[in-house]
Every structure is written in structure tokens, then in C-alpha cells.
Amino acid sequence: MLQIGLTGGIGAGKSTVARRLAELGATVVDSDRIAREVVEPGTDGLKEIVAAFGTEVLAEDGSLNRPALAAKVFGDDGNRAKLNSIVHPRVRDRAVELTSKAPADGIVVQDIPLLVENGMAPAFHLVVVVDADVELRVQRLTSSRGMDEKDVRARIAAQASAEQRREAADVWLDNSATQDDVRAAVDDLWHNRLLPFERHVREATYPDRGGPKIVDYDPEWPRDARRLIARLKLAAGDKALRVDHIGSTAVPGLAAKDVIDLQLTVRSLDDADKLADALSGAGFPVLPDFTRDTPKATDPDPEHWRKRTHASADPGRWANLHLRAAGSPGWRYALLFPAWLRADDEARAEYEAVKREAASRFADIPSYGVAKDPWFAQADARAEAWAKQEGWLPPN
Structure with a gap:
């Protein structure tokens, strides 16, 4: 209920x-x-x-x-x-x-x-x-x-x-x-x-989310994320090592889809699977077809980029939940990317322009995502260079 x-x-x-x-x-x-x-x-x-x-x-x-x-x-x-x-x-x-x-x-x-x-x-x-x-x-x-x-x-x-x-x-x-x-x-x-x-x-289903509409940054996004994080921590218990607000809505000033992306850190994907029922009951059913991230040049092995994905069942708040194992390349990148964009004004402006242009050309989210791939191909190396220069490390 x-x-x-x-x-x-x-x-x-x-x-x-x-x-x-x-x-x-x-x-x-x-x-x-x-x-x-x-x-x-x-x-x-x-x-x-x-x-x-x-x-x-x-x-x-x-x-x-x-x-x-x-x-x-x-x-x-x-x-x-x-x-x-x-x-x-x-x-x-x-x-x-x-x-x-x-x-x-x-x-x-x-x-x-x-x-x-x-x-x-x-x-x-x-x-x-x-x-x-x-x-x-x-x-x-x-x-x-x-x-x-x-x-x-x-x-x-x-x-x-x-x-x-x-x-x-x-x-x-x-x-x-x-x-x-x-x-x-x-x-x-x-x-x-x-x-x-x-x-x-x-x-254990979720509402239709529509197409990739880009909106101006909403200062309420961090507050929305904090509420969801608190619920997820309670639902996941000690299997959740941490829950972080990631993605574009975690970057102040960046226009984005009105989607709260969250990452729940687990020790292993076995733990992620054990959480499926609890998270579904808390309003985040499983998205069964989203089990891998796109590999990056830092680690091209697809097996290392496995994850589990859930989506909010709430028609009033679009949110995605990514479960990744601590230390995995996908987990690290999900934390690095918004940290880099928060620090680099030029990169943030570039990414916003790419998002707006892709959303204007494609009405479905998969095509919108593919249209951004060329920018990501060169942005990954820049994010890694920034991390090395700044001594950035993911949070414990």
C-alpha cells in the first residue's frame, strides 16, 4: 500500500x-x-x-x-x-x-x-x-x-x-x-x-517519462534529491554504503532534463540484487534492461561496467537510481563527471549546448543519448585530466 x-x-x-x-x-x-x-x-x-x-x-x-x-x-x-x-x-x-x-x-x-x-x-x-x-x-x-x-x-x-x-x-x-x-x-x-x-x-512499474525536454536549472533539485536519498537509505539499510546525487541535476546552474539521478553504492551487485524488493516497495521498481554503462577508455572491459537500475514509481517526480559496486569504474565515473562540471565553467556550458541541441533533434531518450556520445568521447579524457591535476578522489 x-x-x-x-x-x-x-x-x-x-x-x-x-x-x-x-x-x-x-x-x-x-x-x-x-x-x-x-x-x-x-x-x-x-x-x-x-x-x-x-x-x-x-x-x-x-x-x-x-x-x-x-x-x-x-x-x-x-x-x-x-x-x-x-x-x-x-x-x-x-x-x-x-x-x-x-x-x-x-x-x-x-x-x-x-x-x-x-x-x-x-x-x-x-x-x-x-x-x-x-x-x-x-x-x-x-x-x-x-x-x-x-x-x-x-x-x-x-x-x-x-x-x-x-x-x-x-x-x-x-x-x-x-x-x-x-x-x-x-x-x-x-x-x-x-x-x-x-x-x-x-x-512494480513506473510512469511514462516522455521525451528529453531540457529545462533551466531548478534550485529545488538538491532538496528533492535529499528527500529521496533519506528514503533510500532507510529502505536499503546497511547494504547501502552511501547514496549520492549524481547526473546533471547535481550540477548547479546546468540546464537538464527534470530528472533526479541517484547512485546507491553497494559492496557487490549481489547486494544490489538482494535490495530489489525493498527498493521496489519504497517506490523504486527495477528497470531490468539497464544493467551496464557504456565503457570508457580508462577501462574498456564491458564486464567492469555492470550495474543495476531502478526508476521512481512517482508520477510527480522523475528519478533514476543506479546501483553500482564501490570502486567499479562506473561508480567512480558517476561521481567524477558532476564534480568536473561543477568546477569547469567552459565544460558545463559546452555540455548544456550539446544537451539542448540533441533534445531539439530527437523526441526519444535513447536517440538523445546516442547524439551526445561524440561529445562524451572527448569529454571523458578532459574529466580524467582534471581529476589528475586536482588530485580528485571519489568520496569514501
């Missing part, structure tokens, strides 16, 4: 998005609701909280007095950590239980207010962040919930910043306008990204 993380700051309107996703067919797991359930009267969770913070955190009817507990926790890192150690494991276990009941072809949305703060983003196929202007959020919370403005602003300040949320967000939903607007955005996300993404993950 497809796992979606949904988050957003207090007052941003995350609940509106969660409700619409549920109406469309998602299984929504609300961590706030679960957090209330696991500390209801008679639960072990409430007993532990009382043992840790005293009977003054209980209301007259024996339920949790949330304002009293908040007064003990807010601004006290030690007490907050103690509370989290009681509540979070119970919330996690209950969320797993609810998720396991979803259909195999389902889309599970985990509504988690502190998803970013708790570093949970890599565990999901996609993270959706709901945002709104801070002043609008303050106005919503003071008028609709009757909260004190000073308290609202303190809560907003204590949560993740907008920049931290953008770092985690695959999808950014601005909920500053009307509910109709955000519902329309959710509908578009559901039908055009989440449903096809789920199908591709389930079938």
Missing part, C-alpha cells in the same frame, strides 16, 4: 485536507486522535503519565487534565521528552495496527502534526505539508477555537519552521484561500499523483 505522511503547523487546516482524502477513499490514521485514545481513563498510558507527573494532571472525573499537563511540559525539554517516551510508542503501535487493516491496494494517510519535528519523513512514499500564512493561522485559532493569541504564537514558534517543512515536503498545499480551493488541490493530488503512484508501486 502507498504510505503518505500528512502534516502542517497548528491552524494551517490539515484536518480539512485529511477529511477530503478520507472522502476520496484514503485510510486516514489520525495520530492526534490516537494520542487521546491511549491516555483515556483506565489505560496504562494515563497511569504512566500520573506516575511521572503527579495526580495534579488529572481532572475531577479521572480524565487527563490537558492544560495542567501542558503547563508542566511546555518549555521544559526534560518533561516533554518524558511525556513523549510514554505516549509516542503507544501511538506508533496503534497506528501500525490500524494501517495493517487497510487494503493491500489502499492509500494510507498518516496525519502526524510533529512529523517533521520527529524526523519521520523518510518512512513515507510521499509527505504532504499543509501550510497557511501565519497571521491567518493566528486569526483562525483565536476566532474559531477561542485560543489566546499569545499562546497561539508561542505554539507556532515552538513547531517546525516553514523552511524545515519545505525540506520534508514532496507536496506543498497552500490553504490560505477558500476550502473549495484546497479541496480542489487535494482532488488533483489524489487523481493525478496518489492513485497512479499506488498502482505503480503495487505493480
Whole structure:
């Protein structure tokens, strides 16, 4: 099943998005609701909280007095950590239980207010962040919930910043306008990204990527790469020695196809094959026909250029994943080429011109790739000369 993380700051309107996703067919797991359930009267969770913070955190009817507990926790890192150690494991276990009941072809949305703060983003196929202007959020919370403005602003300040949320967000939903607007955005996300993404993950397939369209450098590419790298590291575990952003989108200022190329370093291709199912489940199914790189003059033996290739199943983010053995010539070259282009302005401009010209002549990616071969034939030696002159070595 497809796992979606949904988050957003207090007052941003995350609940509106969660409700619409549920109406469309998602299984929504609300961590706030679960957090209330696991500390209801008679639960072990409430007993532990009382043992840790005293009977003054209980209301007259024996339920949790949330304002009293908040007064003990807010601004006290030690007490907050103690509370989290009681509540979070119970919330996690209950969320797993609810998720396991979803259909195999389902889309599970985990509504988690502190998803970013708790570093949970890599565990999901996609993270959706709901945002709104801070002043609008303050106005919503003071008028609709009757909260004190000073308290609202303190809560907003204590949560993740907008920049931290953008770092985690695959999808950014601005909920500053009307509910109709955000519902329309959710509908578009559901039908055009989440449903096809789920199908591709389930079938271990990937979307049609179209032709070799060259676009100007996008400063969001490195951020996209960081999110994917974090997911891949989690999926691959200790079989991944490292994961690097490679290819043209790893070169600042270079126009390129809107494709994030990543290299996952393994000890051997046997390890790469053992990762196939885990990577496919994480949204990167195998590309079975791409098992070798084109040999370079430094090592013309084709056997030394073997690899494994996967592609993203996400229709909203084209990404290729190359698995190569540490120390192999293909592994080394994948790291050398962008390092050279980042350092050599003339080479970078040349390569961009070659890419744009080839893309203008060919509508399919294989022909586009062949058209660049003559430039690569002379560029390889230049990259190697630069590496020797600069003493460049691939990272450990």
C-alpha cells in the first residue's frame, strides 16, 4: 500500500485536507486522535503519565487534565521528552495496527502534526505539508477555537519552521484561500499523483517519462534529491554504503532534463540484487534492461561496467537510481563527471549546448543519448585530466 505522511503547523487546516482524502477513499490514521485514545481513563498510558507527573494532571472525573499537563511540559525539554517516551510508542503501535487493516491496494494517510519535528519523513512514499500564512493561522485559532493569541504564537514558534517543512515536503498545499480551493488541490493530488503512484508501486512499474525536454536549472533539485536519498537509505539499510546525487541535476546552474539521478553504492551487485524488493516497495521498481554503462577508455572491459537500475514509481517526480559496486569504474565515473562540471565553467556550458541541441533533434531518450556520445568521447579524457591535476578522489 502507498504510505503518505500528512502534516502542517497548528491552524494551517490539515484536518480539512485529511477529511477530503478520507472522502476520496484514503485510510486516514489520525495520530492526534490516537494520542487521546491511549491516555483515556483506565489505560496504562494515563497511569504512566500520573506516575511521572503527579495526580495534579488529572481532572475531577479521572480524565487527563490537558492544560495542567501542558503547563508542566511546555518549555521544559526534560518533561516533554518524558511525556513523549510514554505516549509516542503507544501511538506508533496503534497506528501500525490500524494501517495493517487497510487494503493491500489502499492509500494510507498518516496525519502526524510533529512529523517533521520527529524526523519521520523518510518512512513515507510521499509527505504532504499543509501550510497557511501565519497571521491567518493566528486569526483562525483565536476566532474559531477561542485560543489566546499569545499562546497561539508561542505554539507556532515552538513547531517546525516553514523552511524545515519545505525540506520534508514532496507536496506543498497552500490553504490560505477558500476550502473549495484546497479541496480542489487535494482532488488533483489524489487523481493525478496518489492513485497512479499506488498502482505503480503495487505493480512494480513506473510512469511514462516522455521525451528529453531540457529545462533551466531548478534550485529545488538538491532538496528533492535529499528527500529521496533519506528514503533510500532507510529502505536499503546497511547494504547501502552511501547514496549520492549524481547526473546533471547535481550540477548547479546546468540546464537538464527534470530528472533526479541517484547512485546507491553497494559492496557487490549481489547486494544490489538482494535490495530489489525493498527498493521496489519504497517506490523504486527495477528497470531490468539497464544493467551496464557504456565503457570508457580508462577501462574498456564491458564486464567492469555492470550495474543495476531502478526508476521512481512517482508520477510527480522523475528519478533514476543506479546501483553500482564501490570502486567499479562506473561508480567512480558517476561521481567524477558532476564534480568536473561543477568546477569547469567552459565544460558545463559546452555540455548544456550539446544537451539542448540533441533534445531539439530527437523526441526519444535513447536517440538523445546516442547524439551526445561524440561529445562524451572527448569529454571523458578532459574529466580524467582534471581529476589528475586536482588530485580528485571519489568520496569514501
